[in-house]
Amino acid sequence: MFCHPLPEGHRFPMLKYELIPAQLLYEGTILQEQLFAPEPIEEETVLLTHEAAYWQKLKNQTLDERAQRKIGFVQSPLLTEREMRICQGTLQCAEHALQNGIALNVAGGTHHAYADHGEGFCLLNDFAVAARYLLQQARIKQALIIDLDVHQGNGSAAIFATEPRVFTFSMHGAHNYPFHKERSDLDIGLPDGTGDATYLSLLRENLPALIERVRPDLAFFLSGVDILQTDKFGKLNITPEGCSARDETVFSLLKKRDIPCVVAMGGGYSHDIRDIVHAHCNTFKIAADVYA
Secondary structure: OEEOOOOOOOOOOOOHHHHHHHHHHHHOOOOHHHEEOOOOOOHHHHOOOOOHHHHHHHHHOOOOHHHHHHHOOOOOHHHHHHHHHHHHHHHHHHHHHHHHOEEEEOOOOOOOOOOOOOEOOEOOOHHHHHHHHHHHOOOOOOEEEEEOOOOOOHHHHHHOOOOOOEEEEEEEEOOOOOOOOOOOOEEEEEOOOOEHHHHHHHHHHHHHHHHHHHOOOEEEEEOOOOOEOOEOOOOOEEOHHHHHHHHHHHHHHHHHOOOOEEEEOOOOOEOOHHHHHHHHHHHHHHHHHHOO
């Protein structure tokens, strides 16, 4: 199942969210009937994770200028609705993954959103909202967040700092945004210029043991492609082949242990939009191959 959370009339002006599903359909990686467009998430579900005062500001468009600068967007009802649809899409993907093994959100990965404020172009934390809801509903007992975006998942780390049922793992650029890092349950900070061999060695050294230790009922995988050497902000030196090997490593480890996986696309800021779309589409292709 593949979520496209931005239905007609509600598009956000970032081209990759249009191009990814179009390319996947064109290539035959997915079928139209495998795509779904979610409704906005219910308020009570948001409030399991986000503080009521912050939510009211988002809903009523009363964020002050400082809060908007921290997020990086000027507030708008459409932007809040977009985040609500992303959260609902990730939640529905998680529910589908629990039944069928895997599901992917074409957007999502809003890991810089905290319980009480937004940061880094993130208003609501979709992984946190989905995990909290599933725990509250006793659908899962233990979750693992595998955050392989180039930026640390600071919001997720802070939200789950005292929640033993959600283990947060972030492998990211040590000298990249956010410059004040939160403490995940496991952080691996990478020096600038890290290439395929070191990156994959660290992932393959740490992730299998982590999965055995945590024994999650569900894994949330943030598959940002801002690790690519072509990324404007990433500072790493990962090739497209290395990025694909990362995805194959994660999916194969989870599939071997029968752990359902929900995926969100996260960041990607290469100069050439084709590099971004190609890398994101490869994540879908690898998932389809591994979970075939």
